[in-house]
Amino acid sequence: MNAAAIYEVGGVLLVSITSDITDSDIIELQEMLSNRIAQSETRGVVVDISALEIVDTFVGRVLAQLTAIARLLDAETYVVGMRPAVAMTLVELGMYLPDNHTALTLDHALEKMRNAGLTDGLPRGA
Amino acid sequence: MTEKVLENTLEALKEDAEGILREWIDQADEDGAKRSDLFSEKEERDQAASMLRAFRLGVRDTSREGDFDLRDEHWADLRGILAEVTHERVERGVLPGEMAAFVLALKTPLFGRLTEKLKGQPDRLIEEVLVVSKAIDAFALYTNEIFIAEREQIIERQRDEMLELSTPVVELWDKVLTLPLIGTLDSLRAQEVMESLLQAIVERQAEVVIVDITGVKTVDTQVAQHLLRTAAAVRLMGARCIISGISPKIAQTMVELGVDVGEVRTRSSIKNALTDALTSVGVAIRSIEDSPRTRK
Numbered sequence: 001m002n003a004a005a006i007y008e009v010g011g012v013l014l015v016s017i018t019s020d021i022t023d024s025d026i027i028e029l030q031e032m033l034s035n036r037i038a039q040s041e042t043r044g045v046v047v048d049i050s051a052l053e054i055v056d057t058f059v060g061r062v063l064a065q066l067t068a069i070a071r072l073l074d075a076e077t078y079v080v081g082m083r084p085a086v087a088m089t090l091v092e093l094g095m096y097l098p099d100n101h102t103a104l105t106l107d108h109a110l111e112k113m114r115n116a117g118l119t120d121g122l123p124r125g126a
Numbered sequence: 127m128t129e130k131v132l133e134n135t136l137e138a139l140k141e142d143a144e145g146i147l148r149e150w151i152d153q154a155d156e157d158g159a160k161r162s163d164l165f166s167e168k169e170e171r172d173q174a175a176s177m178l179r180a181f182r183l184g185v186r187d188t189s190r191e192g193d194f195d196l197r198d199e200h201w202a203d204l205r206g207i208l209a210e211v212t213h214e215r216v217e218r219g220v221l222p223g224e225m226a227a228f229v230l231a232l233k234t235p236l237f238g239r240l241t242e243k244l245k246g247q248p249d250r251l252i253e254e255v256l257v258v259s260k261a262i263d264a265f266a267l268y269t270n271e272i273f274i275a276e277r278e279q280i281i282e283r284q285r286d287e288m289l290e291l292s293t294p295v296v297e298l299w300d301k302v303l304t305l306p307l308i309g310t311l312d313s314l315r316a317q318e319v320m321e322s323l324l325q326a327i328v329e330r331q332a333e334v335v336i337v338d339i340t341g342v343k344t345v346d347t348q349v350a351q352h353l354l355r356t357a358a359a360v361r362l363m364g365a366r367c368i369i370s371g372i373s374p375k376i377a378q379t380m381v382e383l384g385v386d387v388g389e390v391r392t393r394s395s396i397k398n399a400l401t402d403a404l405t406s407v408g409v410a411i412r413s414i415e416d417s418p419r420t421r422k
Contacts (some may be wrong), residue, residue: 064351080364084324087362096358098389104364 004029006036011119012044012110013037013075018106019051026062033066036064044118046109048102050081061079076101078109100106128406133257134250136288138239139182147171147178154228164218175210180204181232181265188261196264202312208265212272222273226266233262275282297327298400301407302332308341316352320359328363334403335360338396340371350385357390365390366406 005020006029007014014027037045047066052059058064073081078101082090090097103109113119131305139146151174154164161171180203187200196205208229215225236258244251288309300302304325323335342349357367370393372380380387393399404410 077377082362082364084321084328084359084363087359088320089322091355091359091364097362102362102364104327104333107334108364 005031008036008040008042010110011042012105012113013040013042014106015045015047017047017049018053019053021052021059024056030066030069031064034069034073035071036117037075043075043115044116045075045077046106046113047077047079048081048106049079049086050083051071052086053083055086057090057093057095060090060097062098064095064099065096071099076113076116078103078113080104080106080109132188132257132363134240134243134254135236136182136185136337139178139185142239143163143182146232146235146239147175149203149238150178150232151176153229153234155362157227157231158224158346161218161220161224161406164215164220176207177211177229178232179202180207181223185261188269196268197401204265205268209272214278216273222270223366225269225273226395229269230262233259236262254393275384284366288362289315289318293322294322295322297326297330297332298336299404299407301331302336302400302403303330303332303334304338304396304400305325306338309351310344311342311349313348316349316356319352320356321342323356324359324363327360327363332365333367333407334366336368336370336396336399336403337378338371338399339369340373342371342376345376345379347383349386350380350387354387354390368399368402370396372393403404 004015004017004025007016013033015033017029021029033045036042045065045066049063063079070077079097080103082102101109101112103112109120137210151170155176165173184201184204188198195201212225237255240251240258244254245356293305296304296306303323303326306321307319311319311391324334327335337353339345339353345353353369357369360367368391369387372392372394374394391402393402401411
């Protein structure tokens, strides 16, 4: 797979999605990610979609599904780097992704996760 | 139809243009379509004279061709003059109805002359009166169209100006943006507002956004829907949205309409919203006496 990559950073799984991801890539990613979450016993997943320029209902649904799967495996999902146009499209499509956490950038997400105790390190200031 | 539709009209116009003009203006005066408070006698006369001249030219060409259509080439002159006169009259505050009545008053002198000319031929009289009547009615309608077109232009321009004016996104503090909404929120504006807000979130790396609706006159289901959509999009971007400036009245309406704001935070005043926003980015506003810096 080259349309998306999964990295493990500080006890968090970072999923980076590239712009030309196809529907089958996404299905594959879903499969891979659930295995990785189970294996690594991670509690936080960050999905970086800053490269994603076009979304449709399918991508929106898969994002919601990833979150639901991760939650079943005891991990919280943060979606970061959503572009304004993408956010507007998702809202137009009525996909508010209510279960996803969101953050502006990867930095923000990591800090939020640190504060929530989802990373390896101690919460900042603790 | 006859080969020369407006023959007698044309003849009458040729013979006694002055008389027709005078009677026309008198008739307009009688009908209350003359605004001597806005136009001098001479202006009124000049306008009417130029219209009548163009009318005669149009009639001449029409009577040659046989059928009447205001969009024809030979009415271009009259159309231009009508547009010009209407424009001038609108600027001075003449009502559309008065302008139309003024044009329609031309019927009286023309019909009077046609009746004279075609005394023995009622068939032809009716025929010709019908055509003249149709033509003059079309002119009156045309002046009305010009009125409407001018109004539309003004409305269009003002709406564009309003759109540009109405979506300033202000940075209140690091990572805190505010968007004061004023006026009405229709779909077009809501779209514009959402776009500039989301763009500003990216540019300023904002974490909290306050949408202040103090200046929004009414909130109906549609406006509420737009607000909630904006809040949802802001959340998707990874920022938090606070809606402030909800007056007691608007709160009541929203509940009556069954609007559910869900998880979106609402505050009654921008003051409360600001406190809330600053707290969440780790900043507080304190009075100077409490501040450790001034203590010695």
